[in-house]
Amino acid sequence: MTKPIVEIKNLNKKIKGKHIIKNLNLDFYPGQITGFLGPNGAGKTTTIRMMTGLMYPSEGEVVIDGHMLSKNYEKAISNIGVIVENPEMYKFMSGYKNLQHFARMHKGVTKERIDEVVAQVGLQNRIHEKVKTYSLGMRQRLGLAQAMLHRPKFLILDEPTNGLDPAGIREFRMYLRKIAAEDNVAIVVSSHLLSEIELMVDRIAIIQNGELIDIRELEQQVAAQYYIEVGQPEQLIGLFEEPLEKEKGGYVVNLTKEEVPAFVRRLVESGIDLYTIQPIQKGLEDQFIEMTGGGAIDAIR
Amino acid sequence: MQYVKNEWIKMWSQKNAWIMLGLVLALLAFVSGMNKYYGVDSDTKEARIEANENWLTHNNEMLNAEGMAEADKQYYQDEIAMTEYRIAQDLPSFDATMISEHMEMSITLTIVMISIFTVVIAAGIVSSEFGTGTIKMLLTRPVARWKILLSKLVTTILYGLTLMASGLIFAYILGIILFNTDPAVSLSIVNGQVMEETVKIPYLEMILYSAGSTLMTILFAFMIGTIFGSSTLAVSLSLFILLMGSTATMFIAQYDFAKYIWFANDLSFYAPGSMPLIEGLTFTFSLIVNIVYAIVFLAITFIYFMKRDITA
Known part of the structure; x- marks a missing residue:
């Protein structure tokens, strides 16, 4: 530097x-x-x-x-x-x-x-x-x-x-x-x-x-989590050993950026319809709240 | 100095400075106008003769009164002799306003107003920057704090000098227009002979002694304004001392410590025709007391301003 x-x-x-x-x-x-x-x-x-x-x-x-x-x-x-x-x-x-x-x-x-x-x-x-x-x-x-x-x-x-x-x-x-x-x-x-x-x-x-x-x-802050929506949720859950976190209409999957193409190929091969896959970026605000503890955000007047 | 220029521009960009200058000129014009209107006319030969003859008549009447003591009789006889001399020489009557008297009055008036108005500027020039928060903008520049403070003090003093100069020039112009520009003469009778003498008014001494006293008040107001960041406090304390200083001195005159207080040593006490309120004070002693106080005021102001945290 x-x-x-x-x-x-x-x-x-x-x-x-x-x-x-x-x-x-x-x-x-x-x-x-x-x-x-x-x-x-x-x-x-x-x-x-x-x-x-x-x-x-x-x-x-x-x-x-x-x-x-x-x-x-x-x-x-x-x-x-x-x-x-x-x-x-x-x-x-x-x-x-x-x-x-x-x-x-x-x-x-x-x-x-x-x-x-x-x-x-x-x-x-x-x-x-x-x-x-x-x-x-x-x-x-x-x-x-x-x-x-x-x-x-x-x-x-x-x-x-x-x-x-x-x-x-x-x-x-x-x-x-x-x-x-x-x-x-x-x-x-x-x-x-x-x-x-x-x-x-x-x-x-x-x-x-x-x-x-x-x-x-x-x-x-590279995303380590992705949000996905699929046509066959049961099959998706079957692909993972640990239980998946459900959010809105889809699921949150722990993935690194490098793993994404392989993961998508696997979905396709398993015959799962993939509608959406998007990285979850935690906003600065979320991180900030996490770090300082939610109660301390009286900065937002 | 660039910084003095800055302060100078800021000061004149505010209405205060102009209003106070206007007031000095307006009051001078008003008082001169009143003097002209109600005063004795001495512009024409007829007017001079008339005024002198009025006085002559008055004195003759007094002289004819009964039961007059010998000394009083002598006094009226002298007055009559002098007035006849005035008529013979075509001099204005003894009570006519001459330009020298007009200037003497104007100087006194101007100095009183300048003291008050310059104190207002001195009290506000630092504290207003704290009040509006602009002090932060001013002190985050590559300029040492003492330079900024000094530029404000210099600007304040320049304002006082500007008022003084405008007031005196304006008064002089008024004097030329309104009053008799002949030198004032005072007459006296020595060995039965009328003696003529030109009146000399010590203008410069009047101005210098009073300016010394005004400067002390300005330094005091500047100090209070800088330390407390409140122009109200600074103005009221300074004006209190300015107006009540003599009274306060009389109250404490009996105590020993009184002679070490600066307003008891006010330099204007040494102007011609005045005297110190405390017995035994000499000019040198008072001057030293004033200088010591001036140094203390300045030291407190500058050290405090340089050391303080700006939280405005």
Whole structure:
């Protein structure tokens, strides 16, 4: 694997004696989109705040592109683009003036770059209007624009799909994919809309009670179970030694992908009519519930 | 500085800043207008003579009253001599508003308003960013926190200076339009001779001493606003000290510790025509007390802002 752009090393945060983040270790790689999941109060936002210098860790270190955040703040943070919770903008100014304002705080953001980002998020028509006239979705776009202005190597988006309509979410997903692939940006997306995240991330990191409980690449999730519907269920059951799990109109069979062609041939040879065979993909949400325990999903507000 | 430019743009994008500037100008115009309307006319030769003769008549009547003490008699005789001198020299009457007096009044008025309005800005410039959550956007930039805080402090002070400059220029223009631009003269009688003397008003001293006192209040408001994130608290505490500082000083003047409190050492007490409320204070001592407090305020503000976790 390539060198990580961001390393979180043994991060701890205690506030008033409460241990909020416990020994968090996490790396982020260029071009990879990571979903950061956890129930409410698990420590997602606290972790993000420590990664962006808004909060100071009690212990541990965040290293961004080789610069320690605690020692070399300005260098380290210049690689980060961020939306923490809602994109709060200056409502009394136009979207364009907001972008100019933030552009002045970075080195080398030209006027052309501002226009380019505005076009990328599709705000050309309304950019000179005051932010207070914007809908939540437009504010999200403007938030993304300000985070992208300085071409960060690491993009942190806290609940970015909040307030976007389905078309907007789709567009947003494509945009993230594009900048991850083309500009090799490492992206972290935290969200409570688990099904949203599932479609846009390469891997997920799950945090609960301040502890990282799982990191997994989504490609690894190859189906090991198939759902089949046949004309002669009795004969199908006879083919297996162990009893089959019945679901809706068909059965769930334990199979690996490689075994599927042989299995189908066997059905045909046995004279069983095969109507349907499809892999069962467990959604991220199911896995998430499994891992954190069903009761903890108060993240779905 | 780019960051000061940012703060400057943000400040003027909000109505507050414009309304307060408008109020300074409006109040100056109002007070000048009232002075012009109700004041003694000295624009034309006829008006000057009329005003002086009114005063002459009044003094003659007083002189003719019975049972006058010798000293009082002398006083009215002097007044009559001086007024006759004014008529002879075509000078405005003693109570006519001259531009110098207008400016003196305007400076006092402007400084009071600036203190209040700049405190409002100082109190809100940091706390409003916490209130709206934009502080997160501001502090996740490659700019050290102290630079952002400093840019806000500089912007606040620049706002105060802008109000001061606009107020004084506007007042001067009003003065030229409305009032007699001749230098004010005060007359006195020395050995039976009328002596003429030009009135000199120490404008610069007035401004500098008051500005010192205003700056302290601004630093205090800035500190409270930054630490508590509440502009209401910062404005009310600062205005309380600004308006009640002298009264509070009088209450505590009897105690020893009083002279170590900054508002008891308010520099405006040393402006010409004023004096410290606590006996025995010297300008040097007060200046040192003020500087020490200013450093403490700034240190608390900056250290707190740099160390704190942002949870807004």
